[in-house]
Amino acid sequence: MLKRAGLHEPGTLAGPVLExxxxxxxxxxxxxxxxxxxxxxxxxxxxxxLPETSLMTQDADFVAAxxxxxxxxxxxxxxxxxxxxxxxxxxxxxQRVDATFRGAPQxxxxxxxxxxxxxxxFDVELLTPIRKRAEPNPVPLPALGAGAIPFHYLExxxxxSIKAVALYGSGVRLTVxxxxxxxxxxxxxxxxxxxxxxxxxxxxxxxxxxxxxxLDRAAPDEVGDALDDARRRGRKWQRAINASLRTLGIEG
Numbered sequence: 001m002l003k004r005a006g007l008h009e010p011g012t013l014a015g016p017v018l019e020x021x022x023x024x025x026x027x028x029x030x031x032x033x034x035x036x037x038x039x040x041x042x043x044x045x046x047x048x049x050l051p052e053t054s055l056m057t058q059d060a061d062f063v064a065a066x067x068x069x070x071x072x073x074x075x076x077x078x079x080x081x082x083x084x085x086x087x088x089x090x091x092x093x094x095q096r097v098d099a100t101f102r103g104a105p106q107x108x109x110x111x112x113x114x115x116x117x118x119x120x121x122f123d124v125e126l127l128t129p130i131r132k133r134a135e136p137n138p139v140p141l142p143a144l145g146a147g148a149i150p151f152h153y154l155e156x157x158x159x160x161s162i163k164a165v166a167l168y169g170s171g172v173r174l175t176v177x178x179x180x181x182x183x184x185x186x187x188x189x190x191x192x193x194x195x196x197x198x199x200x201x202x203x204x205x206x207x208x209x210x211x212x213x214x215l216d217r218a219a220p221d222e223v224g225d226a227l228d229d230a231r232r233r234g235r236k237w238q239r240a241i242n243a244s245l246r247t248l249g250i251e252g
Contacts, residue, residue, distance in 0.1 A: 015168030030069035035061035089145025112147035
């Protein structure tokens with residue numbers, strides 16, 4: 001009924017990937033769906049339809065809220081290492097969805113891959129908040145046989161994340177950022193994009209603008225709280241937010 005009403009369902013590969021990760025208990029053990037696939041989840045939560053131009057993506061991004069993120073079944077360290085050598089862990093899980101998934105090469109980095117790519121070009125990437133300056137890159141996630149690239153601002157994005165459902169199959173229960181935090185995070189990311197990333201910057205701002213418009217009616221207090229929280233974190237945060245709001249012509 002929801003899909004017939006015009007709400008978006010995950011793409012051909014995104015849906016099975018989300019379902020596989022949910023069945024493995026990852027969303028109950030510290031994994032948060034972010035990026036455009038998470039943005040596609042919000043209409044069912046907020047009651048609006050997305051413009052088709054904001055749905056296009058060939059990747060699924062996930063934040064490991066901590067380095068201890070794990071599957072539902074715990075294993076001892078020796079079993080984890082044995083499984084990793086055999087190509088198990090997260091890679092094995094993804095290969096059950098599409099046998100062509102491979103860990104993307106990471107020259108000069110640790111053995112654990114942070115990105116997995118299918119033959120069709122669909123990417124699954126793991127990220128994590130930066131917790132200390134000397135943190136390895138990628139941060140090892142031994143229980144998954146994978147790593148996660150540390151990024152600034154992710155701690156803000158995933159704080160207080162909420163449960164939601166992706167419209168795939170009978171429904172996939174997962175975890176996404178709060179919509180207001182997602183929108184504010186997009187303002188920051190857009191401002192900090194490299195000069196050559198024009199298309200990505202425009203996409204960030206477009207998604208933020210859509211969410212601000214909807215949240216202004218559905219949950220205006222959440223937007224104000226998210227903006228206040230982010231701005232309290234420092235001048236760099238303030239400059240990025242204010243610059244992006246000016247670009248969108250939004251007073252905040």
